[in-house]
Amino acid sequence: MAGAASAMVPVAFAGEEPKAISQMKRNFESPADKELNIALIGAGIMGSQDMNTALQHDNVSIVAVCDLYDGRLDSAKEKWGQHLFLTKDYKEILKRKDIDAVLIGTPDHWHKQISIDAMNAGKHVYCEKPMVHSVDEGKDVIDAWKKSGKVMMVGSQGISSLGNEKAKELLAEGAIGDINYAEGFWARHSPEGAWQYNVPEDGNTKTVDWERYISNTTDRPFDPLRFFRWRNYLDYGTGMSGDLFVHLFTSLHFITNSLGPDKVSAMGGLRYWKDGREVPDVLLGMFQYPDSQQHPGFNLSLRCNFVDGTSGSTYLKIVGSKGSMDVKWDEVVVKTNQKVSSNDPFMEAQAKMRGDAPDRKKILPPNEMVYKVEPGYKGAHYDHFGNFFRAIRENVEVVENPIFAFRAAAPALLCNDSYFQDKFIKWDPVNMKLV
Structure with missing residues (x-):
């Protein structure tokens, strides 16, 4: 905590701008000599x-x-x-x-x-x-x-963001102590956000290869909604958790080095979009992460709302014994719950030279630190592809290979299973199998 507090001292003065998150330390750019x-x-x-x-x-x-x-x-x-x-x-x-x-x-x-x-x-x-x-x-x-x-x-692509990278660094440095709880929220309130995608007027059996589309799932007559608004149907999509919770799992597992939860549960319902869809528009997931070499045990709460009249927000909050982090792809906000005196050796030496009384008040680091990306940052999506192309050209590892990706996808998919089966589900995150 002392190291983290020391890092916060420069913004203790009023009017100071948020600290910029440096551009990527991991080299996601690749030599472009190979087309x-x-x-x-x-x-x-x-x-x-x-x-x-x-x-x-x-x-x-x-x-x-x-x-x-x-x-x-x-x-x-x-x-x-x-x-x-x-x-x-x-x-x-x-x-x-x-x-x-x-x-x-x-x-x-x-x-x-x-x-x-x-x-x-x-x-x-x-x-x-x-x-x-x-x-x-x-x-x-x-x-x-x-x-x-x-x-x-x-x-x-959020895994390749500067926000995720900075949060991972801060957690490892002990900026918020030991993790004990995390929560994520994803809200939308728009036709597109509710998966009401455009159905083109010429979308019919002459322009759509419907038979090929359904060839690996249930045989049905042509339905333009099932083709163009596929996320609403279980034969083709994976609901709110497969679309959005998986982003939050990806970020959380990257930041904490976690292999995933061992218990999954979910509740929710169709509260507004009663248009024939098969998946809820409000979903709440609860997840238990066990003690592991990577982190102490903690609990995770995820929420998704497609009926959010406030237009909502998207964030991941990681809570520890000494503070919390609000993590977005381009920003991290660290909040601490302890008043810690500055450990600046120059300040301590000056206090001794002056013979300060023991009860003399001291300057304190801030209780909130904001990290923002530098201007000109091209974004997580760009960096994600940079990592992909570099891995191809230089034969190196990607940041989100199938093992990592499955450990993020599995609890999201099990969240659906818990909702529809109305039961807790146990998962082995190490061996990646149901218990």
């Missing part, structure tokens, strides 16, 4: 954002796009060039020799199979979170990754 050709499989909202971010890096080119809706394929050529190879069959992309890596932005129920097929075909993989659609898929992806020797990165 990488990439393809996008799933060109919806997140897949397109991923590709736009990936293309901000030097010597990275897009050569192909796969999607099951004609409108997205047409849009891909408008956004990224007439040269693109377009298809509705992802296996045609995997056969191409000119593709080094694929970005997978499909609905969750296709993540496992496309990832495995891509690595078996010799492609590096960037797959959107959650890595899998159910916990029983995790081992297959991990085994395929180990066997392939390829790089696989999962897309919970």
